Amino acid sequence: MTQDEMKRNAARAAIAFIPENSIVGVGTGSTVNHFIDALADNKHLIKGAVSSSEQSTARLKALGIPVLDLNHVTSFNVYVDGADEINPQRHMIKGGGAALTREKIVAAVADTFICIVDSTKQVPVLGQFPLPVEVIPMAAAYVSRELVKLGGTPFLREGVITDNGNVIIDVKGLSITDPLTLEQNINNIVGVVTNGIFAHRSADIVLVGTASGTQTLR
Numbered sequence: 001m002t003q004d005e006m007k008r009n010a011a012r013a014a015i016a017f018i019p020e021n022s023i024v025g026v027g028t029g030s031t032v033n034h035f036i037d038a039l040a041d042n043k044h045l046i047k048g049a050v051s052s053s054e055q056s057t058a059r060l061k062a063l064g065i066p067v068l069d070l071n072h073v074t075s076f077n078v079y080v081d082g083a084d085e086i087n088p089q090r091h092m093i094k095g096g097g098a099a100l101t102r103e104k105i106v107a108a109v110a111d112t113f114i115c116i117v118d119s120t121k122q123v124p125v126l127g128q129f130p131l132p133v134e135v136i137p138m139a140a141a142y143v144s145r146e147l148v149k150l151g152g153t154p155f156l157r158e159g160v161i162t163d164n165g166n167v168i169i170d171v172k173g174l175s176i177t178d179p180l181t182l183e184q185n186i187n188n189i190v191g192v193v194t195n196g197i198f199a200h201r202s203a204d205i206v207l208v209g210t211a212s213g214t215q216t217l218r
């Protein structure tokens with residue numbers, strides 16, 4: 001089975017967790033694209049979606065799924081998103097697709113975060129995947145110097161501007177043994193919008209696509 005088939009199986013398994021007549025939060029990325037396709041086959045289940053990126057909004061709309069403004073939604077049950085890495089505590093690194101800030105916002109409003117991944121995303125300790133940090137452009141050099149003080153090696157993601165008009169700094173070389181503290185410490189640097197550690201808002205349910213089927217972890 002290919003990695004993409006494992007992603008698709010995890011994405012399709014998420015449909016069983018969508019309550020009828022609900023609003024669903026939708027993440028960003030190739031795994032989520034499979035979820036959006038599955039949602040399009042199950043439109044009768046939902047009133048609409050709240051989206052975490054222009055990319056997902058375009059795909060949702062193209063498939064006839066109404067996209068609602070988060071400011072007009074006070075609460076909703078389920079947020080479905082992928083991850084770049086996930087550890088056994090269900091903390092994640094996200095932001096490979098540069099959508100981390102809107103993802104964190106939509107995830108904060110949702111009751112339940114369902115993470116859909118293929119098994120290659122499971123790690124014992126976060127940090128092999130470079131940690132994305134969304135930064136106000138004029139602060140990029142300052143934030144990079146501060147990230148070096150935290151033990152990382154920062155690289156500006158060339159040619160990428162986020163949906164919010166900011167830049168992404170990818171940080172290599174961090175062994176993230178205390179995700180809760182590092183998430184907070186990086187977010188405390190002036191000029192950082194947010195970083196891709198999702199520890200304060202971890203996943204509630206993880207659907208892992210493996211070669212032998214989809215596992216559910218809680």
Ligand SMILES: O=C(CO)[C@H](O)[C@H](O)COP(=O)(O)O
Pocket residue numbers: 027028029030031032081082083084093094095096097098099100103
């Ligand atoms: O955080 C994300 C986007 O900002 C994605 O969830 C993450 O990059 C995983 O992507 P994919 O499903 O394509 O492997």
